[in-house]
Amino acid sequence: MFDVNLTTLIDYLGTFAFAISGIRLASAKNFDWFGAYIVGLATAIGGGTIRDLLLGLTPFWMLQPSYLVVTAVALIFVIVFGRYVIRLSNTFFIFDTIGLGLFVVVGIERSLGAGFPFWVAIIMGMITGSAGGVMRDIFINEEPLIFRKDIYALACIFGGLIFFASDWTGLPQLITQVLTISSVILVRILSVKYHISLPILKGSENEKQD
Amino acid sequence: MFDVNLTTLIDYLGTFAFAISGIRLASAKNFDWFGAYIVGLATAIGGGTIRDLLLGLTPFWMLQPSYLVVTAVALIFVIVFGRYVIRLSNTFFIFDTIGLGLFVVVGIERSLGAGFPFWVAIIMGMITGSAGGVMRDIFINEEPLIFRKDIYALACIFGGLIFFASDWTGLPQLITQVLTISSVILVRILSVKYHISLPILKGSENEKQD
Amino acid sequence: MFDVNLTTLIDYLGTFAFAISGIRLASAKNFDWFGAYIVGLATAIGGGTIRDLLLGLTPFWMLQPSYLVVTAVALIFVIVFGRYVIRLSNTFFIFDTIGLGLFVVVGIERSLGAGFPFWVAIIMGMITGSAGGVMRDIFINEEPLIFRKDIYALACIFGGLIFFASDWTGLPQLITQVLTISSVILVRILSVKYHISLPILKGSENEKQD
Numbered sequence: 001m002f003d004v005n006l007t008t009l010i011d012y013l014g015t016f017a018f019a020i021s022g023i024r025l026a027s028a029k030n031f032d033w034f035g036a037y038i039v040g041l042a043t044a045i046g047g048g049t050i051r052d053l054l055l056g057l058t059p060f061w062m063l064q065p066s067y068l069v070v071t072a073v074a075l076i077f078v079i080v081f082g083r084y085v086i087r088l089s090n091t092f093f094i095f096d097t098i099g100l101g102l103f104v105v106v107g108i109e110r111s112l113g114a115g116f117p118f119w120v121a122i123i124m125g126m127i128t129g130s131a132g133g134v135m136r137d138i139f140i141n142e143e144p145l146i147f148r149k150d151i152y153a154l155a156c157i158f159g160g161l162i163f164f165a166s167d168w169t170g171l172p173q174l175i176t177q178v179l180t181i182s183s184v185i186l187v188r189i190l191s192v193k194y195h196i197s198l199p200i201l202k203g204s205e206n207e208k209q210d
Numbered sequence: 211m212f213d214v215n216l217t218t219l220i221d222y223l224g225t226f227a228f229a230i231s232g233i234r235l236a237s238a239k240n241f242d243w244f245g246a247y248i249v250g251l252a253t254a255i256g257g258g259t260i261r262d263l264l265l266g267l268t269p270f271w272m273l274q275p276s277y278l279v280v281t282a283v284a285l286i287f288v289i290v291f292g293r294y295v296i297r298l299s300n301t302f303f304i305f306d307t308i309g310l311g312l313f314v315v316v317g318i319e320r321s322l323g324a325g326f327p328f329w330v331a332i333i334m335g336m337i338t339g340s341a342g343g344v345m346r347d348i349f350i351n352e353e354p355l356i357f358r359k360d361i362y363a364l365a366c367i368f369g370g371l372i373f374f375a376s377d378w379t380g381l382p383q384l385i386t387q388v389l390t391i392s393s394v395i396l397v398r399i400l401s402v403k404y405h406i407s408l409p410i411l412k413g414s415e416n417e418k419q420d
Numbered sequence: 421m422f423d424v425n426l427t428t429l430i431d432y433l434g435t436f437a438f439a440i441s442g443i444r445l446a447s448a449k450n451f452d453w454f455g456a457y458i459v460g461l462a463t464a465i466g467g468g469t470i471r472d473l474l475l476g477l478t479p480f481w482m483l484q485p486s487y488l489v490v491t492a493v494a495l496i497f498v499i500v501f502g503r504y505v506i507r508l509s510n511t512f513f514i515f516d517t518i519g520l521g522l523f524v525v526v527g528i529e530r531s532l533g534a535g536f537p538f539w540v541a542i543i544m545g546m547i548t549g550s551a552g553g554v555m556r557d558i559f560i561n562e563e564p565l566i567f568r569k570d571i572y573a574l575a576c577i578f579g580g581l582i583f584f585a586s587d588w589t590g591l592p593q594l595i596t597q598v599l600t601i602s603s604v605i606l607v608r609i610l611s612v613k614y615h616i617s618l619p620i621l622k623g624s625e626n627e628k629q630d
Contacts, residue, residue: 023411026357026411027411027412029353029358030358030410030411030412031353031357031358031410031411032357032358032359032407032408032409032410032411033408033409033411034356034357034363034364034408035354035356035357035358035411036357036411038357038363039357049264053263053264053473054469054473054478054479054482056266056476056478058264058266059264062264062326062330065329068329068333078411079411082412116482119485119488120482123488134559138348138558138559139344139348139353139354139357140353141351141352141353141561142561143449143451143559143560143561144455144559146454146455147446147451147452147454147455147456147458147459147559148449148450148451148452148455149452153454153458154454197452198452198453198454199452199453200450200451200452201443201446201447201450201451201452201453201455201456201498201499202447202450202502233621236567236621237621237622239563239567239568240568240620240621240622241563241567241568241620241621242567242568242569242617242618242619242620242621243618243619243621244566244567244573244574244618245564245566245567245568245621246567246621248567248573249567259474263473263474266476268474268476269474272474272536272540275539278539278543288621289621292622348558349554349558349563349564349567350563351561351562351563
């Protein structure tokens with residue numbers, strides 16, 4: 001059920017960190033264990049699921065149960081270690097960011113494998129990395145965080161551009177993958193460290209929904 | 211347009227009860243008739259639609275219009291009988307619960323028919339039974355009820371396990387179906403009657419979204 | 421990348437107007453540029469995406485990047501012209517309504533092309549025209565506007581009925597398209613001008629979610 005190599009190890013660590021992020025936000029809403037599990041799962045596999053539906057493929061987690069198991073481990077982890085998890089925020093930020101980089105690579109390669117052009121692949125890399133967080137925020141009934149704060153989805157797009165620049169240069173696949181993941185991590189860390197974010201689109205009262 | 215046998219009768223009763231649940235919650239939000247119809251429809255067919263998209267099948271309600279008609283009847287019922295519907299809560303709870311059991315069986319059998327393994331089928335049984343309610347709560351802009359209250363999705367999973375235990379034992383299909391539906395109904399009724407629910411995952415202020 | 425003929429011109433104007441509507445509502449929520457872009461995109465292409473997933477087709481915007489470009493232009497337009505956009509409300513209402521009519525025709529024809537019967541096609545016409553607005557409202561965390569206000573989705577369904585009446589009469593395709601678009605525009609304008617809307621479904625406190 002679990003393959004063991006570096007890619008899958010990073011994949012599971014990323015899944016674990018994404019799931020933890022969902023489970024923690026669900027706990028702030030006093031969801032029960034089941035609700036927290038589903039929110040964790042949506043965070044971890046939601047992006048890849050939307051990607052696979054758009055690409056016309058069977059969602060990846062329906063082909064092997066390991067992602068469900070990793071999310072269950074994340075839930076047990078939060079139940080057992082509770083508030084201590086908060087102290088590990090930096091550790092999870094690292095996992096989460098490495099996972100984000102890998103998710104981008106997985107999304108791009110899966111799209112190219114399905115015969116789509118590079119600009120679709122870049123979008124799918126971004127969706128793989130960030131749509132799970134949007135699904136999480138819809139489930140907990142909040143405005144999606146990535147629409148208001150931080151460079152997150154843009155880090156995925158930047159990574160996607162690096163992927164194709166590297167690929168176009170003729171670099172070997174492994175180098176392309178490492179460069180892509182590194183660039184996602186770099187942009188994400190720099191933007192958080194230096195509080196770099198996109199401008200807010202200013203609205204006025206007149207523009208309210210009704 | 212309407213087949214008549216016990217399975218489809220239960221199917222339509224379940225659809226009707228699910229639709230009523232959506233329409234009533236939409237009315238509490240002062241949605242108009244159209245909004246109430248769509249929320250009723252999402253509640254009744256949303257789970258099966260998500261299931262079919264994940265399985266790569268054409269959504270079941272696109273193959274025959276009866277589900278749209280049953281939901282329209284439910285809307286007319288609420289418009290005509292209004293507040294009296296509330297007094298029938300227990301009746302609808304029974305319909306809803308029997309429908310839930312049947313939806314689980316339908317979801318499992320449809321997944322197996324599409325060639326997926328048993329653990330995917332159990333998840334699809336749960337999605338068929340409970341994702342419509344989540345879609346309903348997203349449409350009315352509330353935190354999904356099943357993430358916070360009662361044993362609902364877990365009753366579906368329990369039913370799924372009974373299905374495979376029964377199937378593995380070699381019992382005839384009809385017995386397996388009846389056992390599955392009965393076990394979903396039993397778990398659901400016991401959990402409501404004795405207020406059995408999953409533990410809440412405790413959060414802290416620090417875990418807020420931002 | 422951009423075809424030039426009347427249909428595509430209307431298509432891009434409609435996409436532009438739909439995107440503006442999403443971007444303006446995102447700005448009222450103080451989303452950043454990226455968030456506003458995604459909400460604009462969801463409004464413009466969300467309906468067609470859901471339609472294509474239900475029909476089992478590759479989402480239309482993955483086949484050519486023009487819709488992403490038009491939405492980017494809409495974002496730049498709002499960033500540059502800001503509050504002045506509000507004064508153009510009537511202009512956008514016209515674009516939006518013409519776009520709505522065209523989206524209905526596109527949705528119907530794409531469904532028939534995929535082999536579905538007329539009642540599915542009418543629903544897909546409605547989904548093409550109105551599901552993007554629902555997605556927009558979920559992203560900005562509001563109750564969907566079309567569930568509470570105005571004749572919007574019903575204008576799409578009326579247009580769909582006109583399409584099939586015209587088609588059944590044996591009128592040429594172009595006439596059928598023009599009649600459909602005109603009838604959607606007419607119903608929409610009349611309902612807004614004379615404040616015609618569907619009855620609200622009255623609820624009571626007892627019907628609250630929990």
